[in-house]
Amino acid sequence: MTSNAELEVKKPLLEQFRETRSRTLELVKTLEKDDFVVQTAVFMSPPKWHIGHVSWIYEAIMSKLDKNYEFYSKEFSEYLNSYYQQFGVPQDKGLRGVISRPTVDQIFEYFNTINQRVEKFIETQSLSDDAVRLITMGFHHECQHQELLVYDLQHLLAEQYRPVRKNKIKSQNRVEKKSVQIKGGLYTMGFNGKEFCYDIELPEHKVYLNDYKIDVFPVTNEEYLEFIEDGGYETYKYWLSDGWEKVKENNWKAPMYWGKIDGKWHTRDFLGIREINPNEPVCHVSFYEADAYCKWAGKRLPTEAEWEKAACWNEDKQEKTVFPWGNDQPSEDKCNILESYHWGCAEMGAYPNGVSSSGCQHMIGDVWEWTSSEFAGYPGFKTGFDEYNDKWFTNQKVLRGGSFGTPRMSIRGSYRNFFRLDERWLFSGFRCAEDI
Numbered sequence: 001m002t003s004n005a006e007l008e009v010k011k012p013l014l015e016q017f018r019e020t021r022s023r024t025l026e027l028v029k030t031l032e033k034d035d036f037v038v039q040t041a042v043f044m045s046p047p048k049w050h051i052g053h054v055s056w057i058y059e060a061i062m063s064k065l066d067k068n069y070e071f072y073s074k075e076f077s078e079y080l081n082s083y084y085q086q087f088g089v090p091q092d093k094g095l096r097g098v099i100s101r102p103t104v105d106q107i108f109e110y111f112n113t114i115n116q117r118v119e120k121f122i123e124t125q126s127l128s129d130d131a132v133r134l135i136t137m138g139f140h141h142e143c144q145h146q147e148l149l150v151y152d153l154q155h156l157l158a159e160q161y162r163p164v165r166k167n168k169i170k171s172q173n174r175v176e177k178k179s180v181q182i183k184g185g186l187y188t189m190g191f192n193g194k195e196f197c198y199d200i201e202l203p204e205h206k207v208y209l210n211d212y213k214i215d216v217f218p219v220t221n222e223e224y225l226e227f228i229e230d231g232g233y234e235t236y237k238y239w240l241s242d243g244w245e246k247v248k249e250n251n252w253k254a255p256m257y258w259g260k261i262d263g264k265w266h267t268r269d270f271l272g273i274r275e276i277n278p279n280e281p282v283c284h285v286s287f288y289e290a291d292a293y294c295k296w297a298g299k300r301l302p303t304e305a306e307w308e309k310a311a312c313w314n315e316d317k318q319e320k321t322v323f324p325w326g327n328d329q330p331s332e333d334k335c336n337i338l339e340s341y342h343w344g345c346a347e348m349g350a351y352p353n354g355v356s357s358s359g360c361q362h363m364i365g366d367v368w369e370w371t372s373s374e375f376a377g378y379p380g381f382k383t384g385f386d387e388y389n390d391k392w393f394t395n396q397k398v399l400r401g402g403s404f405g406t407p408r409m410s411i412r413g414s415y416r417n418f419f420r421l422d423e424r425w426l427f428s429g430f431r432c433a434e435d436i
């Protein structure tokens with residue numbers, strides 16, 4: 001017998017689960033079977049692996065909540081375990097695409113079986129607050145992989161012939177280049193909403209900020225081109241030493257996916273091969289490139305605390321909001337990410353361009369924004385799931401905001417994404433800050 005109180009928790013949990021699972025399937029519905037197996041780079045994963053892995057994580061979660069839980073198959077667990085030593089020795093990431101078994105069909109069968117198991121688990125187990133939190137983390141994990149899957153699909157498909165589609169991207173009408181001033185002092189950073197957040201967004205804690213300036217818009221392609229044309233990639237003095245090494249080692253001359261055709265810069269994405277749109281935020285740059293641009297421009301990257309305060313602090317009301325535009329979740333129709341992927345894909349400005357009360361724009365839903373902050377636990381950090389986030393607390397930088405590929409339900413102002421300093425296959429850009 002399920003009580004009403006339990007139903008109140010279980011019903012939305014089941015709804016969120018189904019919504020998340022069907023979004024995963026939607027994302028791959030136009031693929032051919034051949035597409036599912038290919039891994040186009042060591043940092044990518046084949047679509048079939050994502051489909052399996054997002055399912056496997058629910059098994060990992062259920063095994064933590066129910067000591068008697070039996071995994072579907074040892075072979076599947078070995079292939080689908082990304083990096084959790086606690087569940088055995090994970091397979092080498094670079095080899096995910098050289099394995100033909102489990103087959104694509106078997107992976108989909110697995111996906112469906114796990115659907116039934118999770119639903120049954122939610123329906124029949126008595127769920128503590130911690131159990132609800134862990135299961136919800138499974139949904140958010142799946143959201144993370146939906147975005148990673150989109151990166152991988154772009155890498156897989158943009159490399160191959162595709163007809164050029166009509167460029168549906170809205171131009172952003174960024175006429176004036178300007179920045180806003182933010183008052184310093186003590187700022188309490190971290191998540192303070194009611195819904196789900198990751199362990200790394202907690203606890204809320206005070207940081208001291210000096211007064212600073214931050215740009216209203218992320219750096220655009222047009223602005224970034226000025227850096228390129230001014231010899232940015234050929235001038236050591238703009239670069240961190242490690243960054244300069246990467247520039248030379250990889251022969252970087254522009255952001256990832258850029259190439260010159262008839263003397264003009266083009267990019268390759270879900271729209272096909274198209275000329276650079278000067279108004280879009282620059283995308284597919286590494287931390288090193290973002291940092292070098294800032295140095296060239298006489299500016300700097302914001303810290304993540306500065307980014308968060310500019311995005312979510314309402315000075316008039318003296319309160320922090322969950323999103324730059326307030327506390328309301330972005331609505332479905334304003335950011336139909338699936339529609340974007342399938343029809344001209346990846347539209348910039350997929351989320352409401354809620355101007356933050358500080359006056360900043362496009363802080364969420366265009367590109368992830370590099371910050372100068374090292375990825376580490378906040379003071380008082382407690383792990384929410386061993387190995388998920390906390391073992392990555394070295395040699396990575398925090399990105400804030402969220403991209404046009406981030407699912408709506410997982411977007412919020414306190415979200416901390418993190419990548420290594422030379423990674424640029426994600427939807428990454430940046431905005432500049434300045435001291436006063």
Ligand code: AVJ
Binds near residue numbers: 417
């Ligand atoms: C936060 C995007 C770096 O890609 O490993 C996926 C997200 N964590 N599964 C990653 C994640 C566990 C993570 N990033």
Ligand code: FE
Binds near residue numbers: 053082141145
């Ligand atoms: Fe994962």
